[in-house]
Amino acid sequence: MRFNKVIYIRYMPLTTKIYADFYMQEVTDAGIEVEYWDITAIFFKNNYNIEDSSKLVNTRIFRSYSELESALNSEPFLSKVLFVSIMSFEGRIRKLYEILTKYNCILSVFGRNMFPLPVPPKTFFGVLNRVKISTVLNYIRFKKVLKSIRKGKIKRYDIVFIGGDLGWQGIGRVGLDDIKNAEQVKVNSDDYDNYLLLKDRKNTLSDKYILFLDEYLPLHPDTVLFNIKNVKAEDYYPELNSYFDRVEKQFGLPVVIAAHPKAIRYKTEDFFSGRKVIFKQTAELTKYAQFVIAHDSTSINYPIAFGKKLHFITSKNIMNGIEEVHRNVIHFANYLGCNYQFMNNEEGINLIEELPLENYQKYKYSFQTSSDTENKLTRDIFIDFLIKE
Structure with a gap:
C-alpha cells in the first residue's frame, strides 16, 4: 500500500x-x-x-x-x-x-x-x-x-x-x-462524478418545474469570513422573487430552489415567498428540471453535464454590490452560448431556444473531466x- x-x-x-x-x-x-x-x-x-x-x-x-x-x-x-x-x-x-x-x-x-x-x-x-x-x-x-x-x-x-x-x-x-x-x-x-452516478437513473417525478441554483448570496458566511463586499438581503430576495413571478407566469411552471448547503436560515425562515426550497438534491433536481436559472454558481456543472438549458441572471444591486459575480454572470453566458438578463428587466424571459452543444462540450473537457x-x-x-x- x-x-x-x-x-x-x-x-x-x-x-x-x-x-x-x-x-x-x-x-x-x-x-x-x-x-x-x-x-x-x-x-x-x-x-x-x-x-x-x-x-x-x-x-x-x-x-x-x-x-x-x-x-x-x-x-x-x-x-x-x-x-x-x-x-x-x-x-x-x-x-x-x-x-x-x-x-x-x-x-x-x-x-x-x-x-x-x-x-x-x-x-x-x-x-x-x-x-x-x-x-x-x-x-x-x-x-x-x-x-x-x-x-x-x-x-x-x-x-x-x-x-x-x-x-x-x-x-x-x-x-x-x-x-x-x-x-x-x-x-x-465532484459535480461530474455526481452526474455519472445519476445519469442512467429514470425519472420518477411527475411534476415539471424550473430550477434555481441558489448561492445564499446576501448571507453566505464566506463573505464575512473573507471580508467580501455583498448585496443586502432586503434588496436581493424581493427582486429575485419578483423575477421568479414573471418566469412562472411566462412558462406556466413553478420555480424550485436548490438551496446552497450553507443556507441554514432557509430552514427556519421563508426567503422565497413560499416556493419549495430543497437541500442536498441539486444534482437530482437538475436532471429532471425543464431548464435552470443561475448567477455564477459552480453547480452550473450539473445542467451542462445533463444537457439542460441555462439562463443567467444579475441585477444592478449585484453589479454595484458584488461586481465579480456580475462579471461572472456575463462571462458564463457568453462562454456557454447562453443568455443573461437583469432581474429588474420587465421584458420576457429570453431563454435560449437551442442547446449550445459545442460550447457545453468545450466546458466539459476544460473543467469537468x-x-x-x-x-x-x-x-x-x-x-x-x-x-x-
Whole structure:
C-alpha cells in the first residue's frame, strides 16, 4: 500500500460536503486511516457559525503552530502519510506550508471544480475599484510565499489531482510551471462524478418545474469570513422573487430552489415567498428540471453535464454590490452560448431556444473531466492511487 494514512487539512471546520467530496468514508473503508486537521483557530478568531461535522471522522483541532509541529513530530511514518490540502494556495498559508515542508510531508491538492473566469477590467477606475486593504495585504503575504519558495522553505506540491484541462487553476495562485514537476493524476470535478452516478437513473417525478441554483448570496458566511463586499438581503430576495413571478407566469411552471448547503436560515425562515426550497438534491433536481436559472454558481456543472438549458441572471444591486459575480454572470453566458438578463428587466424571459452543444462540450473537457476519466468515478481513481505502490 502506497499510503496507510490520509490527513486532510483545512482552515475551516469539517462539513458533510467536504467529507463526501474528498471521499473520507471510502478511504476509511479501504482500510486507510483518515484524520481531519482543523486549523481554523490558527487563522480566524471564530468560525462564524459554519457547520461543524467533525464527528464524522477522527478530527484534531489545532490552536497554534506549535501544537501542529508536535503532531507532526508524533507521526511515526510520515513517508506513508498523504496530506491533502483543502485550502487555496495564497498568502495566508505561508507559515503552515513552511512547517509542512520542514517535516518533508507529502503534500497533495485537488485542482478541480474550476470554471471560466472573466478578465478583470484594466481601466484605471476598474483597477482602483479592486484595490482594497485586504487585496494589498494578500499581495504582500503572497510575495513572502514566493520568497519562501525561492529559499527552499516551501516546496511545490508533490501530487496534484486535476479535473479537466484547466482544473489546475482552482488550486490558487499557481501557474503551470508550479505543478509541472508534480505527479499529476487525472480526476473529475465532484459535480461530474455526481452526474455519472445519476445519469442512467429514470425519472420518477411527475411534476415539471424550473430550477434555481441558489448561492445564499446576501448571507453566505464566506463573505464575512473573507471580508467580501455583498448585496443586502432586503434588496436581493424581493427582486429575485419578483423575477421568479414573471418566469412562472411566462412558462406556466413553478420555480424550485436548490438551496446552497450553507443556507441554514432557509430552514427556519421563508426567503422565497413560499416556493419549495430543497437541500442536498441539486444534482437530482437538475436532471429532471425543464431548464435552470443561475448567477455564477459552480453547480452550473450539473445542467451542462445533463444537457439542460441555462439562463443567467444579475441585477444592478449585484453589479454595484458584488461586481465579480456580475462579471461572472456575463462571462458564463457568453462562454456557454447562453443568455443573461437583469432581474429588474420587465421584458420576457429570453431563454435560449437551442442547446449550445459545442460550447457545453468545450466546458466539459476544460473543467469537468477528461477523455481518460469521463466514465470513471474519482473516488475509485483516488482509492486506487492510495493503494497501489
